[in-house]
Amino acid sequence: MVNMTVILAAPPDQQAALRFGVPVAHMGYRIGPGGRLARGNLPSMLRGGLLMLSDCGFTSQLGWENLCREILRECQDRHFEGVVADFETELNPQLGTLLAELFPQLEKQKLSFYVSEPYAGFCVGARVLVSTALSGGTLVQRLGEASHKYGAARIALDVQRVSMEFPLPCPGGIGAALPLFSLQKLLAEREPPVFFSPELCAYYFLLFEKEEYRLVLYDDACSILQKLHLARQFGIREAFLIFPEVQDIAREII
Template sequence: MANQDTFLIPILPRQLGQLQGFRVLPAHLAYRIGRGPHLFRSEGSVPPQGGVMVLDASGFDGFGSGGGFCQEVVRECLSRNFSGAVLDFDVRLPPLEGIAAQLDESFARRGWNLYVPESYGRCAPRAMVMISSALSGGSLTLRLEEAQERFGRDRIALALEPAAEDFFLPSPSGSGTPLSREALSRLMERLQPSVFFSNELCARYFTYTNPDGGAHFVLFDDGETLARKVDTARRLDIHTFLAPWEQIKEYAQSLGLSRTQPAAHRLR
């Protein structure tokens, strides 16, 4: 029997109604690590039920012991019937490493799922490790295979991050200037470029030259490229995906996230 995909959809509380009818797991963007540390829920948000919690650590000051905080997380998950948590940790700090390790152990005892960034994969040996779909070089297949070798074949989740970047060549850092969807559309409308597809990156690209002779390489995603990235992961037996709603909602159909049809009622 084929493995079934699990799509976790990070989403704001006010947008939850947009997921009605989709067979996905909401990941609630309503929690953060505050001073203490203590668990804080977004002001004014209706307490969510079901799905998983997303923990934002962007404002964490790095002080305090994580033991009490982890107990708060477990109590909130029990209260809200959450089945796990996503650790949205952008930086690696020793206190956050300790929190990841403690939650990993607590969640494993309860049969819950923990999802951690790649840099925290060693701190939480039972957790699913999130690997970004956004690449500017190399091969997505090799990237995922290397992650499976490092962390285990069953521990990898693909984090879909629709990208659009403009690279000034040469680009030794591998980082470009992010483009909004509107900026990308305006650029393509102005240039009318020939667009190509990279099988290695599973992304589209085009090149152009400034009037002063500067060469540019533009790499971007759309619904088809995201679907190709999902298919690439499936071929490696990866079936867990994170897909932020605000970034992928226009591509939901391309990703196979169709709404379930309500049962028909017979007229009497």
């Protein structure tokens, strides 16, 4: 347990996230054809939490009046407390325009607004999702730089549960995702010595097979709690966890 607000991001088919007694960001929304709000199969009686908007499948759109109006209406109808613009594709100025138009309308209704870090400049004052995924450096450096740039009060930690394997040597630093069941099988069958990396706030172990060394990097409840404690030391007070990624360890974290 850590002294910060944890928000679970859950798709429509995993409403078990509601049982944990923390806010839930509902992932069943995306930008549909014609710039309209496309809704997933959410329960009709669902109320409360956050509307989580995806840019998956977005191509192009010039006007955002209809979408902004539909988002505000959905928030009102379902008593949502805010919107999370969880945009994962390459930075798109058209989407930046959407966020810039939507932000003041949400502010007027006293609704919170979270945006992916690449879009932070389009709506100064919105909360910024800062990912724990690292392409270099340490997590301390990452959070320190983000806190200096945005201010800790504006940051929400976007916790990405790591489970990856890397060939050694690995000059490009690019690994492959390792499914959770494969990770658990390796740990159970090989019983390798496991080490903790303070720089990455993650566990790792080495494997040798087929005349090749591999490094396996992964998170469990303890390492995720370490990430949350570190963020709290920087003054960050909110964190998002993706429920399908942490369902097996959510009770230990929350």
